[in-house]
Amino acid sequence: MEISGQLAVVTGGGSGLGAATARHLAQAGARVAILDFDTERAEAVAAEINGRALRVDVGDAAAVGAAMAEVAQMGPLRVAVNCAGIATAARVVGRDGMPSTEVFERVIRVNLIGTFNVMSHAVAQMKALDVMASGERGVIVNTSSAAWQDGQIGQASYAASKGGVAAMCLPVARDLARDAIRCVAIAPGLFRTPMMEALPEETTRAITANIPFPARLGDPAEFALMVGQIVENPYLNGTTIRLDGATRLPPR
Numbered sequence: 207m208e209i210s211g212q213l214a215v216v217t218g219g220g221s222g223l224g225a226a227t228a229r230h231l232a233q234a235g236a237r238v239a240i241l242d243f244d245t246e247r248a249e250a251v252a253a254e255i256n257g258r259a260l261r262v263d264v265g266d267a268a269a270v271g272a273a274m275a276e277v278a279q280m281g282p283l284r285v286a287v288n289c290a291g292i293a294t295a296a297r298v299v300g301r302d303g304m305p306s307t308e309v310f311e312r313v314i315r316v317n318l319i320g321t322f323n324v325m326s327h328a329v330a331q332m333k334a335l336d337v338m339a340s341g342e343r344g345v346i347v348n349t350s351s352a353a354w355q356d357g358q359i360g361q362a363s364y365a366a367s368k369g370g371v372a373a374m375c376l377p378v379a380r381d382l383a384r385d386a387i388r389c390v391a392i393a394p395g396l397f398r399t400p401m402m403e404a405l406p407e408e409t410t411r412a413i414t415a416n417i418p419f420p421a422r423l424g425d426p427a428e429f430a431l432m433v434g435q436i437v438e439n440p441y442l443n444g445t446t447i448r449l450d451g452a453t454r455l456p457p458r
């Protein structure tokens with residue numbers, strides 16, 4: 207699908223990988239609606255790219271429905287990119303001897319259910335559109351993580367949420383095939399974003415030392431490039447692509 211002229215929604219577009227994606231799509235000629243919890247940062251990116259910012263908690267299905275109804279007013283939605291996410295870490299049982307159920311539920315709610323909420327509302331809009339010259343109606347890009355395959359200590363909830371994003375990619379692609387809508391997931395390694403900067407320095411150092419080539423953290427622009435390539439390549443569908451410089455995350 208050609209990016210130019212399309213309407214795209216990017217969740218988590220106020221920061222990191224989502225912000226880079228919003229900028230990339232806008233630069234390629236798309237109009238972009240940013241859905242983010244953080245109004246201030248989302249509005250700053252939206253102002254920069256002449257887009258629109260909508261405040262929403264992606265884990266709240268009703269709020270997503272309301273925000274997506276506003277997106278529908280902007281025109282035919284062809285691209286939906288889910289980048290909103292949290293990486294709260296917790297061992298299964300904490301130092302206090304208590305199960306970390308609350309963290310588990312919150313991370314699944316935002317990363318997995320939030321992705322489903324936005325994706326399903328985007329699909330509802332795409333299904334009603336005409337097929338474009340490329341033969342497609344729309345494309346969904348979801349963000350998994352390398353942790354879906356090599357989750358680290360403290361990442362049971364995060365890996366489960368990102369494993370869910372990766373696992374649903376094929377059934378969603380199969381489900382949407384009759385509607386000519388593709389679904390692809392990206393599983394990033396470690397990228398230089400505010401989320402990554404929140405990790406303990408020791409963890410970042412250990413992960414960076416483990417990246418074969420290029421031996422550095424990923425640049426959010428490289429993630430955005432991948433999103434653009436997925437949108438443009440009509441034969442990419444139903445798969446999760448690792449984008450990680452061949453790294454495999456160590457236990458800690």
Ligand SMILES: NC(=O)c1ccc[n+]([C@@H]2O[C@H](COP(=O)([O-])OP(=O)(O)OC[C@H]3O[C@@H](n4cnc5c(N)ncnc54)[C@H](O)[C@@H]3O)[C@@H](O)[C@H]2O)c1
Binds near residue numbers: 242320394
């Ligand atoms: N940075 C990395 O190394 C890395 C690696 C693998 C996967 N990821 C995934 O990529 C995505 C983007 O990560 P990032 O590094 O850019 O993080 P980030 O913290 O820089 O940005 C995340 C954005 O999501 C928004 N957000 C968080 N919870 C939300 C909610 N409930 N509703 C709406 N918006 C919400 C935040 O306000 C923020 O703007 C996440 O899903 C993350 O899990 C990141």
